[in-house]
Amino acid sequence: MPGIDECLLEAMKLPGARGAAVVDWTxxxxxxxxxxxxxxxHETTAAETAELARMAAEFPSFAPADGxxxxxxxxxxxxxxxxxxxxYHVLQFVRTTFDSSVFLHLWLGRxxxxxxxxxxxxxxxxxxLVLG
Amino acid sequence: MLHRLAAEKATGSFMRERGTLHLADGHVIHAESPDTPALELLLTAGGALSPEQWRQALDAAGPEQRVGRFLVDSGRFPEGALELCHLGALYDAAFFVLGPDGGPARFRYGVEHWLGAVRPVPVVAVQRETARRQELLHEIWPEDAADTEPLVRTRLPLDTRLPRRQRAVLEHVDGVRTAADIARLLGRPAFHTLVDVRRLAAAGIVAADAGIVAPTRRRPRPEALAARPPATSTGPDISLLRRLRNALEGL
Incomplete structure (x- = not known):
């Protein structure tokens, strides 16, 4: 079962990967x-990507339709x-079985x-990461 | 004191009025505060772990101080998920333990915590994050009364486009509960709840029940909760004026 570090090292194996992080967007x-x-x-980048993630997660315009x-x-x-x-920057939201606001951030050479x-x-x- | 403890790679409990940091080899391995939901509550609130499973893990591995390891090794909880939840609880409690009104500190050497090391964090990282979080709250809304007082709804009509995490907090605001109570009810870190409470306070929707005059307005402000100053309105914006006053006083 992978922990945070194993998950990040796995992400770095992707072609062109420059850096990766697990960030709490709240x-x-x-x-x-x-x-x-x-x-x-990394701390500055995390704060900036978290702000972007928060807006995407909170603004109703980006949520799927009812039904x-x-x-x-x-x-x-x-x-x-x-x-x-x-x-490229890819921010992947993580769905957890407990309350959280976490995403994976991958920075990728174009x-x-x-x-x-x-x-x-x-x-x-x-x-x-969350299911093992 | 904390820097010295980190430098000498101390193991033990660093206690202040609002909680405890647990150190092992100079690193923070866990933190607990009466102001924040315990790790157990965060894990069990959403059904990720049953209270029975938690008790079994405590009984089996508590005496050897390796409950965290046991949860993972026994297949009860995935490692990544435990690290995420654990770090959430650790930084959450540390925020209150290291807060400005935490009072004097004392340290008991040699005390090992039953959770054991899950993902140890350097002392400086915890201190830096605590300071950053205080700043973040201040930026959202400079008054801290809503952090600890019972919360009330103001007479402002509710913006239906409220983010659902804030809506969940608002649903529990009843004039009696504090932010910490709501965090426990939602199984959500207390700091995360404070962020939403301060956003709601900044929007004038929620206030501390300490005689603060609720702002009154005829129309709800559009996009009330966007992370930017409120749009110019025709009438005086009381919450904006209060923010301005506080900012000027803070200079």
Missing amino acids: SGLALGTVGESPSGD SGWSDGDTPVNDLIVSNRDS TEGNLALARIRLGEMARQ
């Missing part, structure tokens, strides 16, 4: 980090993607990275 705290961070400081089978225990948003000239693969793998890792 507080902006990085619960675990690996590799580089775009700001040079889509979305339950209250679930995260309204699955993942967030930000792309710029040289990199030329080497495979966004589709990263999304699929991050989704799997988020499930493994």
Whole structure:
């Protein structure tokens, strides 16, 4: 069963991975980090990505429609993607069996990275992290 | 004192008025505070772990101080999930233990906590995070009365587009319960509840029941809870004026 560190090391195996973190979006705290961070400081990056994640998780515009089978225990948003000239950021929300507000953040080089693969793998890792 | 304990790789309990940090080899391995829901409550509230399973783990591994390890090794709880929940509880309690009104500290050497090491955290990381959290709360809403006093709904009409985590908090505001009570009811870290309470206070929807005059307005403010100053309105915005006054006083 993987812990936070194993999960992050797994994420770093993805092609083009530059850095990864497990972040709590209510507080902006990085619960675990690996590799580089775009700001040079994982704590600063965690606070910034948490703000973005919080907005996506809280604004009703991003939630699925009524009747889509979305339950209250679930995260309204699955993942967030930000792309710029040289990199991608994928924020994958983690669904837990206890109350939490956690997501996985992967920073990916654009030329080497495979966004589709990263999304699929991050989704799997988020499930493994909490289900073992 | 904490820095010295960390430097000498001390093991024991660091106690203040609002709780205890448990140290092993100079690292924080757990924290507990009467102001925050215990790890047990966070794990069992949502049904992630049954109270029986928790008791079994305590009985089996408590005496050897390795309850956390036992939960994982016996297949009762996945490692990643335990680390997430545990860190949530640790930083949550530490926020209150290390808070400005925590009073004098004392340390009892040699006391080992029954949970054992799950994911030890350096003392400086806990201190830094506590300071950052205090700042974060202050930025949302500078008054701390709502943190500890019973909470009341103001007469402001409810914004139906309230985020559901805030809505869950608001549903338990009844003029008697405090933020800590609501955190326990929701099985949610106390700091996370404070964040929502301060957002609700900033929006003028919730206030501490300590004689604070509830703001009155004719229309609900659109997008009341966005993380930015309220939009300009035609009438005087009492909550904005209060915020401004507090900010000026804080200079």
